[in-house]
Amino acid sequence: MTIDLPLVARGKVREVYDAGQDRLLLLASDRISAYDHVLPTPIPDKGAVLTQLSVWWFEQLADVLAAHGATHHLISAVDVPAEAVGRGMLVRRLGMAPVECVARGYLSGSGTVEYRRSGAIVDVELPAGLEEGSRLPEPVFTPSTKAEVGEHDEAISYARTVELVGPERAEQLRELTLALYRRGHEIAAGAGIVLADTKFEFGVDADGLVLADEVLTPDSSRFWPAATWAPGAVQPSYDKQFVRDWLTSSGWDRQSPPPELPADVVAATRDRYVAAYEALTGTTFG
Missing domain, CATH: 3.30.200.20 (Phosphorylase Kinase; domain 1)
Incomplete structure (x- = not known):
């Protein structure tokens, strides 16, 4: 194009x-x-x-x-x-804020790895006894760096966020991120979907914060079918976790050029993205 x-x-x-x-x-x-x-x-x-x-x-x-x-x-x-x-x-x-604003309402992915290691996600302490897929007592703000293409976002502490954007802006980012997550979680629940976590990007203009980039999509969020949610294992999902799982099972080393996706994986991934769209919006895609 x-x-x-x-x-x-x-x-x-x-x-x-x-x-x-x-x-x-x-x-x-x-x-x-x-x-x-x-x-x-x-x-x-x-x-x-x-x-x-x-x-x-x-x-x-x-x-x-x-x-x-x-x-x-x-x-x-x-x-x-x-x-x-x-x-x-x-x-x-x-002008874009130099942090990815991540909200987590459930334990999953890198959050689970960090929790098992330290009982926390960076500087956010969590209660004992949680497992993969557990709902957290309340949503938490776990920001990260914004990496260039080919590099990896790194989780950062709230103190580091304050260093990057100042105390007032950091608090605004945290409050707004969690408020948006809560609304997204509420709407998704009404559609039979669990919004496990998501990330937002914010810009700044003369009047304050501006929500930017993509919002609550299968690329930026973990969406799980509510009917099958059960803590203790990796959850079925509407997002690209399906592709990550296939890549892991293929034996790819994550360093060499990635393999082509088989036709059935491509079709199943498309189906998941479209299913998320249709369930959330209540409209037919296309």
Whole structure:
């Protein structure tokens, strides 16, 4: 796909173009990444799912943002170049906060590894007796660095967050991240989905914080079917954990170039992304 605009940046999944007048075009591709690598096999319709689901979530979260004196960056998903319709968003150009804002309501993934080692996730102490998939007593804020393509995000302490953005901004980021997670968890629960954890990115303008990038998608979140949630094991998911699991079982060493995904893994991954979209929004994709 060719967009006749200046390319600003290319990430693992998205291209960012200069749309003029302090605006950017965010274009989501069908690329999929895992373990800090972009895989060679695309997932059909993935970019469209990520974009359209983000647009839907921006609408659902607008009142939470307003209650915290914040906004979101979306200008339009319609007024975009014809080549970008369905997978492009026209957004405000922002200065971005230098941290990934992660909210966890359940123990999973790297959080489980850290908890088993130390009883905490970085500086967030957790009660004894939790296991993979356990719901936490309350959602927690566990920020991380924002790594370049090919590098790994690293969890950081709240104190380090304060060093990076200052005490007032750090508190704002924590409060807003948890408020958005709680609303997302509530909406997802109504659709029969557990929102286990997610990450947000925020920009800053003259008025304060602005929710940016993608929001509550299968790329940025862990979504589990509520009907099968059972602590004590890795949960079935609507997100790209399915691809991670296949890569692990394939024997890939995570260092060499990643393998092509088999057709059945591609189809099953697409089905999971579409299922999440349809369950959350209550509409048919496509």
